[in-house]
Amino acid sequence: MDVSLKEDKVNLDVTKKDGSTVTLTPSEDSAKTEDEKKDEQEVKQEEKKEEKKEETAKADSSNKSNTSESKKNNTASTTNTSSNKNNTSSSSEPNNSSNNSGTSKPSNNSSSNSNSSKPAEHTHNWVAQYKTVNVPEKGHNEQVLVQAAYDEQVPITEMQEFSICNQCGADITGNTQWHLEQSYLNGGNCGGYHSEWREVVTGYKTVHHDAVYETRYVVDSPATTKQELTGYKCSSCGKTKAN
Structure with missing residues (x-):
């Protein structure tokens, strides 16, 4: 919008939607028609929309650059991983030229066969072992009344x-x-x-x-036998261990 001062009056230059410019004096501005006011509002709205589009475009551009940067990092990481795998596979594979030259290296198959030929670890099956112990009779002597007083x-x-x-x-x-x-x-x-x-x-x-007593032996518990735990023995290999 261009503003110029002439003879103490303010002239307003208004650019219409179709690109033409109209200069308005204060008297003319007051005499604007309704259509011209609508045009001015539409111009302002268009300017606001343009500003929003520019801000949106800047935000999208910033997000795209960040996404592109993360993709580059992921690509670099994948490349490094692939390179490590190739190095590992190349180091683990036997060299054909060395095989041709007559150097003998154990093959992976023989190693796996030796591992598979190892016997399974033995698991002991412990069985309790007992012995028979004689328990002697238990009793006591006591005075038994023979004749009352x-x-x-x-x-x-x-x-x-x-x-x-x-x-x-x-x-x-x-x-x-x-x-x-x-x-x-x-x-x-x-x-x-x-x-x-x-x-x-x-x-x-x-x-x-006086009363007459005599000493007699009284049985508290008769003689018997019991099973006493002595240790454990593996039912498979015969190994023993103490109780």
Whole structure:
């Protein structure tokens, strides 16, 4: 937009959509038609759209350059990996020229055959081993009651003299004369007597008898046998190990 001052008045140069330029004076500007105002708004909108397109294009250009740079890095990494693989394969492959010259190198097949021919590692199957142990009888001695305690009435005796009739054998101690007279009066034949010493109980005394015990062996647990673990033995190879 071009602005020029002339005779204290402001002239406005407006570029239309079709590319033509129109110079407006203040009086003319106030007398603009509705179509011209619309043209001005459209021009402003077009300018804003152009600015947005430029910003979008710059952002896309920046993203593309970053993407291109990352692709280059990935390509370089892939190239390095491929190069390492080639170097590895070339180093692992036997040299034909050296084979032709007569140098003998073990082949990979023989190495793999030797590895496959190794016996599998043995796994022990441990089986518990036991022995029979005799367990002796266990018991103890204890006092067993044979006779309970009790009290006994024991008679007290003494020897006394008795007068015995010779004919009838009656005890006439203290009545010897009366016995003989009565026998005579009654037609008996008792005519004499003799003395005898006899044991006579005169009383009793209490005698205490203590309980009677005897020692007897009492079995607490009878003799038996048990299985005692002694170790382990492999059922395959026969190797043993301690408990």
